[in-house]
Amino acid sequence: MDPFLILIISTLVKIIGFTFMLTLPMVAYAVYAERRVSAIIQDRVGPNRTGIPLTLFGFKKDLHFAGLLQPLADGLKFFLKEEHTPSHVRKFFFWIAPVLTIVPALLTLCVIPFGSSVTVFGEQIKLVIADIDAGPLFIFAIASLSVYGITFAGWASNNKYSFFGGVRSCAQMISYEIALGLSIIPVLMVFGQLNLSDIVQYQADHGWLLLPLWGDGLSTERILLLIPLVISFVVFTISIFAETNRMPFDLPECETELVGGYHTEYSAMKFALFFMGEYAAMIVGSALIVTLFFGGWSIGFGADAAVAEMAFGGLIHLGVFLAKVIAFIIFFIWVRWTLPRFRYDQLMKLGWVVFFELALVNVFLTAGIMMLIN
Amino acid sequence: MSDPTTTQLPKDLAAENGMVNVQIDGHWIQVPRGTRMIEACKIAEKEIPHYCYHSKLSSPGNCRMCLVQMGMPPRPAPGAEPEYNDDGYQEIGWMPRPVISCANTVAENMGIRTSGELVEKCREGVMEFLLINHPLDCPICDQAGECSLQEFSVGYGKGQSRFKEDKIKKPKNVKIGPRIRLDDERCIMCSRCIRFMDEVADEPVLGFSERGTHTTVGIFPGKELDNNYGLNTVDLCPVGALTSNDFRFQMRTWFLKETDSIDTHCGTGANITIWTRGNKIFRITPRQNDEVNSCWMPDSHRLNYICPTDEDRLTACLIKADGVHEETCWESALEAASEALKQFDASEIAIIASGSQTNEELFMMLTLATELGSEHLSIVARDQASDNMLISSDGNANSTGAKLIFQNSAPSSQLANILEGVRNGSIKAVIAASENLLEAAGFSNEDLEALELLISINSQANATAQASDIVFPGAAPAEKRGSMVNITGRLQRLNAACIPPGDARSDWEIIRDLILSISGEVAQEAPQSIDALSKILASSIPEFEGKHLTAISDLGDIVAETGHSIPLLKREAERKANGEIVG
Amino acid sequence: MATIKVTRPKLSLLEKLYFPSIVKGMFVTFKHAVRSLRGKSIGGDSLNTSGLGVTMQYPEQKWDDHLPEYYRGVPTLVTDEQDRERCVSCQLCEFICPPKAIAIIPGEIDSDDPWAKVEKRPKEFDIDMTRCIYCGMCEEVCPEQAIFLRKDYAMTGLTRADMVNDKKRLYEIGGVRTGLVNKWNDIK
CATH class of the missing domain: 3.30.70.20 (Alpha-Beta Plaits)
Known part of the structure; x- marks a missing residue:
């Protein structure tokens, strides 16, 4: 077969598979997981009933599936709701804002390596949509676009609560993007490159960045490097929380002060897009943390090479990657239902006074250690 | 009291006006000589509970509920002069036993206690x-x-x-x-x-x-x-x-909600209270007005009310097409009526108003006649036998009002001419308001059939409505606000206790819209409310000068001398003069 | 008012870092999650837990046996052991009802009825359960011990009309109540 044709087809399949068949259902079920996990944390039950209403057709019992069809019902509800645009809004921006939040979140998926590679028709196909050499930079560039969506939503709604939500979100995202960007520099210094696939491959060969337990990971240098890398990880993870507007950094939509924040005026599918955007951002964030710090699709302990030998070993890696991402999503949820919301000045102080400096110093610390090692 | 420097005592001051001084619960007041103690207490705004006493009936004093403590100045010893305190009153000696206040009259320097241990224990x-x-x-x-x-x-x-x-x-x-x-x-x-x-x-x-x-x-x-x-x-x-x-x-x-209004079944215009809940009338009771109906009213009048929830009420405009009435909206009904009326010469149109319409409605009927140029305007006379009590010999509630508004001492005089005109064909169109022409007006079914156009305002589905080409749903008396003049010339006010059912409206609104539809004038220039209309009426009719609806006092105002009187009131005045009742 | 000065507690470095308390909090929620999953949530037993958290699963499990005597459920009309409708349609409940849920049309008892001496009974008695707030004022105000709030609470219907309990339904739910004062027996 023509390699070019295979490239086209495989890319299309990857786009559809990773974005629409993997991530979007994950978004839906992340919402379900959010509700079930929060219920369990709070000694409740959560949605456990939505299933197939067999009793409507004369059967004795409904099929519940532990409420697993709840996301479908939610989606259906959003589709059937009235698509309402208030008369006082700026229509163009009002309509484009939800799109501007979901699209960047999904776009960033294209550089995430979901697995190693599979062999189809003799061609080795990497399980990443776009294997570019500027992965993290691309993600930051695209992800920072989503601030436009939220700002537009807040401004175009022509409503003081929405406006405050938009302004807060804008300030918050800009503040934490700096810490986010700076915190990752030590990581990139260690890897020495920006291609995410290669970064993961490096971790598969040399031990995960934060768990260097095999290969040459157990060397003194790596263990010494762990000090700045752990700091990087902490700053990066917390900044991801802030970037995704989740508890304890959900100031833009804090209900007690701002009703619904920037999406107060939104309903039906437009609101759903915001909602999906938030969860998609959370998934991408988890994927990024996993990719950078926890070896991406790598199984670890030197088993990766053997798996990669198999024709469809890449799918096993895909599974491993998803398992890690899901673990992080649950961690996100866990944090949300444990911690209270920051006060706005505390949030800003934490971003500018603590994380910014910490990340900056961390860069020099890493550089120093690396100089020492070499 | 020959000494001019001596100030007059309160008892002498009171006596000059036929009054006596009474101390009620420690306060001295002047009341007319011969007043019952219970009435004196009412003047002093002290409530005395009572069952058997009623000012329009004799006082047997058998319920014993109105007991009060009474006191009089002690009789001076022979040869002694009564002693007066600084205020000019004698010391009161209180009686150890209570008296009934409904059957005893007051006396000079009397004391009454409506509270206190004795009175309260007795009650x-x-x-x-x-x-x-x-x-x-x-x-x-x-x-x-x-x-x-x-x-x-x-x-x-x-x-x-x-x-x-x-x-x-x-x-x-x-x-x-x-x-x-x-x-x-x-x-x-x-x-x-x-x-x-x-x-x-x-x-x-x-x-x-x-x-x-x-x-x-x-x-x-x-x-x-x-x-x-x-x-x-x-x-x-x-x-x-x-x-x-x-x-x-x-x-x-x-x-029940109480609405003060007046009875429209005869010329007496007995004052009534209409008791309603929601839009339903539950009962009608007389309201005291000593110049009209005392405290009473005849059963036949109080039971004979038209309620918005009655089944025979008309609730929509009807236009007859091929012998069948069809419901329609106000706009099309009014337009149909004005178009139909324009087909006739002014002399071919007759307007039959009702003596049971309010002054405001009669005024609108007169305006309609002027607008159409018709000279055939009449009310329907309703002579009946008086029961020598409260039911007057005039079955119309407002003939006096019609006399004043039409400036015609016989407002029903045209009716015979109209009937004659209908029978000889010179009158081809009739507008009848709130009258069943087959009853007192003397029309027969043939007369109504002979008409080319019959427009009627009816609150109930009656034979006239059945025969009409265009029917406007009207309001019943309990749904109207307006004024009427009773046979003694007393201008009284009707208040609306209910709202008319469905599309029904008051006659004045219907006639106003009909006039506007005929003349094609702008609606804003016509009176928009009954109060606005009554102000126009008050300035148009000299007798009603200044007597627009809100200016009429609650018990009515005399606006004309008619020479009529109400038999029951005459007898009541006699009994009062004889001292049988308090009145 | 006296001004009370509150000094903020001095935090140690560890406390200033937030992390220890964050971790502590995470442990608390984790502990709850584990207990919840094992069906051993605190208080779960006394609340008849369904096995997850402390929640009772409604249509399958019900609390009916635990309802106290004074429970205020659906208001109903009752008959007594003499099979007499206790309500004489005095309309005090209609008057007192805060949300105006009760509508009564009074009527006279036929002279051939065994209880003709009571003279009055409701012709229609509707309680609109979409309006009822279960306050129990109707029961409290009733001079005839005729209206009682029962333990039923699951009033459902597919239309508004379904939610209006008419006289027949009220007596069906209410049933017979014994041991009430029978003052009308003394009337001749």
Whole structure:
């Protein structure tokens, strides 16, 4: 077969598979997981009933599936709701804002390596949509676009609560993007490159960045490097929380002060897009943390090479990657239902006074250690 | 008192005006000589609980509820001069026993105590006695909520009974007349009903039998209480012993809204209260107006009301097409009416108003006649026999008003000409408002069929509505606001107790819109409310000068001299002059 | 008012870092999650837990046996052991009802009825359960011990009309109640 044709087809399949068949259902079920996990944390039950209403057709019992069809019902509800645009809004921006939040979140998926590679028709196909050499930079560039969506939503709604939500979100995202960007520099210094696939491959060969337990990971240098890398990880993870507007950094939509924040005026599918955007951002964030710090699709302990030998070993890696991402999503949820919301000045102080400096110093610390090692 | 330097004593000052000084609960007031003590207390705004006393009836003093403590100055010793204190009053010597205030008149320098231990103990005792045989019927008693026994039990009673014996059983639920039910157990022997039938209705059919606690009010053997004023005994009854079949178990009184209005069944214009809940009339009771109906009204008038919820009410405009009435909206009905009227010459149109319309409505009828250029405008005369009580010989409530507004001493004089014109074909179109032409107007079915156009305003589906080409749904008297002039020339106000059902409207609104539709004028220039219309009326008719609706006093104002009087009031004045009643 | 000065507690460095308390909090929620999953949530037993958290699964499990005597459920009309409708339609409940849920049309008892001496009973008695707030004022105000709030609470219907309990239904739910004062027996 023509390699070019295979490239086209495989890319299309990857786009559809990773974005629409993997991530979007994950978004839906992340919402379900959010509700079930929060219920369990709070000694409740959560949605456990939505299933197939067999009793409507004369059967004795409904099929519940532990409420697993709840996301479908939610989606259906959003589709059937009235698509309402208030008369006082700026229509163009009002309509484009939800799109501007979901699209960047999904776009960033294209550089995430979901697995190693599979062999189809003799061609080795990497399980990443776009294997570019500027992965993290691309993600930051695209992800920072989503601030436009939220700002537009807040401004175009022509409503003081929405406006405050938009302004807060804008300030918050800009503040934490700096810490986010700076915190990752030590990581990139260690890897020495920006291609995410290669970064993961490096971790598969040399031990995960934060768990260097095999290969040459157990060397003194790596263990010494762990000090700045752990700091990087902490700053990066917390900044991801802030970037995704989740508890304890959900100031833009804090209900007690701002009703619904920037999406107060939104309903039906437009609101759903915001909602999906938030969860998609959370998934991408988890994927990024996993990719950078926890070896991406790598199984670890030197088993990766053997798996990669198999024709469809890449799918096993895909599974491993998803398992890690899901673990992080649950961690996100866990944090949300444990911690209270920051006060706005505390949030800003934490971003500018603590994380910014910490990340900056961390860069020099890493550089120093690396100089020492070499 | 020959010494001019001596200031006059209060008793002399009062005597000059025919007054006496009375001290009520420590305050001195002047009341006319001969006033009953209970009335003097009313002037002093002190409430004296009472059951048997009624100012329009004689005072037998048998309920003992109005006991007060009385005091007079002690008689001076022979040869001694009475002593006056600094204010010029004599010291009052209080009597150790109470007196009933309803049957005693005041005297100079008298003292009355309406409270204090003696009076309160007496009232408690009287209440306890009244209640020993009273059944605990309140949940099913129609009087509950407006029952003097309930009110005074709460206000002056003991709160509990020491009576342990069995209550005396008496007849319950006795039909003593076609409209009235008697419950003897509830009766407290005040005898108001007996005195009313005897003194006012002049048909004594009620009386006491048995003695002591067994005393029972009853109907004379072989008689029944079917007098046309019988239901007034129900209003008089301070408890629930007499209840009206019409209102029996219909609604508890506390749900009812009271609207002051006047009766439109005859020229007397008896003052009434309309009791409604929601848009339904539950009963009509007389309202005291000593210049019109005293405290009474005839049963035939109070039971004969038109309610918005009646089944025969018209609720939409009707246009007859191929002999069948079809419902339509106001716009098309008015347009159809004005188009149809324009087909006729002014001399071919006759307008028949009603003597039961309000002044405002009659004024609009007159305006309509002027607009159309028709000279055939008449009301329908309704002469009837007076009952020599309250029902007047004029069956129209507002003939006097029609006289004043049409500036015509015989507003119904044209009717014969109209009927003649209809029969000889010179009148081809008739507009009839609130009149069933087949009744008092003397039209026959053939006459109505001979008409080329009959437009009528009707509140009920009657034969005239049936024969009409265009029917406008009108409002019943209880749904109207407006004014009327009764046979004695008294201008009185009707208030709307309900809203007209469905599309129905007051006649004045219908005629106004019809005039606008005919003339094509701008709607904003016509009166927008009944009050605006009544102001126009008040400035157009000299007798009504300054008497627009809100300016009419609650008991009415005399606007014309008619020479008529109301027989029942004359007799009442005589009895008052004889000292039989307080009046 | 006196001014009370509150000094903020001095935090140690560890406390200033937030982390220890964050971790502590995470442990608390984790502990709850584990207990919840094992069906051993605190208080779960006394609340008849369904096995997850402390929640009772409604249509399958019900609390009916635990309802106290004074429970205020659906208001109903009752008959007594003499098979007499206790309500005499005095309309006090209609009057007191805060949300105006009760509508009564009173009527007279036919003279051939064994209880004709009571004279009055409701012709129609509707309680609109979409309006009822279960306050129990109707029961409290009733001078005839005729209206009682029962333990039923699951009033459902597919239309508004379904939610209006008419006289027949009220007596069906209410049933017979014994041991009430029978004052009408003394009336002749």
